Amino acid sequence: MYPEYHREITESLLMDARFLVEGEPEFTCLREHLDFYQQFFEASFGLSLLCQSDYAFLQSARDNDTLSRDICIFLGVLCYEMDREGKNIMEELSFSTFAYEDVERLLELSSFREVLEATKSLRDSSSRRNFYHLLARRRLIDKIDDEAFRFTPGHKYFLEFARGVAQGIGREEEE
């Protein structure tokens, strides 16, 4: 009666509040029964399911989400620093592995250090270690080993947000 991975999908999206990403059987199953799941989560929990070509998650109704803000700050600083080093941001985020050590170095030397220090979960390297664990639980990153990680397609949601911010400014300027 229910799709094959119903329990896993519900547990991942609702209880673990994590991304489902391309490559997971649950994601494929979700995409196959997209209409059903959109109705299911809307009718049962009042939550809307956001499903793109390579990631999906349940959008909460909260508009001031600390974790979301922390991720934006983290990714924003990381993108800025990567660009400063002449790297191709989108390619790096999609295909590269990141050594914690390198990321830590970028953040430590960043000109946005003040912002990082004002953010509880990003303030120092031990706070950031917890933050990385949290990102892995939410499946924004995949841990490769103790020294490196890789971003999942989920990061694109936040890049789209940044792009929207820029386009918003562009529109304001035009007006």
Next chain:
Amino acid sequence: MILKADPDKVLRFISENFELVRALYLAQLAGNVISREQFNALTKHTGDISINRLFEYKLLTEQYDDIRLNEPVRAFLAFLISEFRPLLPSELEKYRTSFSQLFNAIRECPEGEQPILLEELETLYDEVQRFLENVENNTGQLLRETQQLKANKDKMEYGERIRRARHLIEYYIAPLNSILNLQHSESIASLLGELSAYANRERLGHSYQQARDRFGQLHELLRGGNDRILRQSRILSRELLPLIERLQTESEILSGWIFFLERPFRHEVPSFTTRSYRNFFGSSTGANLALFMEQFEQRAEVVLLQEEDITAVDRHEVLFDRQHYVVSLQEQLPVDDFFGWCREHLYQNEQLPSTERFLKICSIVFEDSEQYNAEFTGRRIAIELEDFIFQVPEVRVSLK
């Protein structure tokens, strides 16, 4: 004409001073002319003899106060260094006119005018060759510019990068794409296709041997040219346009982040997902469910008890049969003690004689008061019911 040196000597001079020549070329590329100050700065460490030779060998010419590389030298250096200013598509558009004029002239060349036909064919050949070279240089240069823009070697501001990217797309890449578009009937590429078909026919069918040879050469060039144009067109659509688009997206992402990071705690953030602590499935689900169902069982019992109560009453008997009392009252009128009569009939007819029922029976007279006469004797009598004793006046009732 260079009067003061042999060509090989000039070449040797260029080769010996190549760094200077390259610097001069790049300066002109950036500013269209080399200003006197730039020239002085670039030749600060160059001896006077060499500086003079630059002019004596006609490598440089003076234009009022500015200096320029002589055009053939500039073209030669452009070829050597492979750094160009990308041509505006309108500069390439001029080839359309020269192609079609030469094409018309060749088609309309009267019989017997072979010498001019041969010259026209030769010119057309050169013109096509130059066009193809220009197109290749242009795409190459655009690709390099785009890559540089992407790597951001010049440390350009993000907004500036987006503007540059848009500029390249709008004024260079998109128009170039339409010049090279073989599908489009107005494009230069399709004009060359027409030329090629004509040359193909003429190289076999023309009456004059030498003309046939020239047509053959032209056809070969155009056939190869078609492939070259296709390759350039592919570079444009497969590499340049996506590269520029990616660059634009990336710049947008970055400027978005920078705007956000300027006020990270006041800016709105995207709604993300939050954990739900409700356990829907678990080891205790069965027990919880049993507990949940239990309440429904109890509620069912309560309902049953109420039903028993209700079934104890015969609803038909309970309904007040007003008509019955009216009929029996009217049969027995006049009645001396109306309230006594009421009490008597209450106990005769009702299974559950109640106060309420007693009052209902009493009301039959008062509700139809126009039918009855009521005489009050002035005495009061006590009427005793189950739980009440009414002190009522003694009333004699008769029909009007």
